[in-house]
Amino acid sequence: MLPRRHRLTDSSGFKEAVRRGKRAGSKSLVVHLLVPGAAADRESEPQVGFVVSKAVGPAVVRNRVKRRLRHQARESLSGLPGSAVLVVRALPAAADADYDALGADLRRCLERVLR
Template sequence: MPRPHRLTDAESFRSAVRRGRRAGSKSLVVHLLPGEDSGPARVGFVVGKSVGPAVVRNRVKRRLRHLARESLRELPGSAVLVVRALPASAEATSSELGDDLRRCLSRVLT
């Protein structure tokens, strides 16, 4: 993920989760907060310990990062997107994660 598109500050995560639109599936929950400024869209990931041990969490994060990179051009302006992985994401294949991410994104973008 290119540096300008990374979401790193806790306040942006918090505001996207609290004030953004939300859509969920069996393996993911997506929060989208439309941006107020003219910067690039930013994406952040939350993969908790309930997903599995560190190896599994890192594998899920890598897959999600790759899938989200492909979806960056669909995001409006300076939107903030938070993707939260649920425990089912540990057993999901990359194509299943991609389908869930696309389905959730289409719901929050409409």
Template sequence: MVHLLVPGTGPDADREGDPQVGFVVSKAVGPAVARNRVKRRLRHQARESLSGLPGSAVLVVRALPAAADADYDALGVDLRRCLERVLS
């Protein structure tokens, strides 16, 4: 699940700077090792996708429990698909 706040449309309308990305990985995903693995993979995938975000955008990515069993490439495909959906 992905949420995007585009500059000029919310309470942080006057915020300037680079896009920010935050991750929500609950205990439902698994033990700490699995949660941290998911966060590391998502962080790396999101870094590659930041160029498609408007400047000073705020993106929140919530990992669902199935993310613990997904491989690196599958997480990347899902993240890009979600980004395309929120940007369109």
């Protein structure tokens, strides 16, 4: 489970990360990363939010994809800058991807946006 302090829950955080953040995509997901300026809360910790729409599949499939992504993102938290906001949007192909494939896509996308 992702610790509460790392969960992105407000809609303004999602909107800002999607509009102003760097973006990288793969077959099964799109990642948006917003790293606020140096003056913005250095003590703040990275936050991660997930978007899994009905296009991915029924509720059971969406929740499975979300759980897998949440676990993979938890393992990647240490590589994110201090007050970064990460939004992970699952694409319909994520429904058929297994755990390792989702993890590989997430890591590949994170490497691209962190450059």
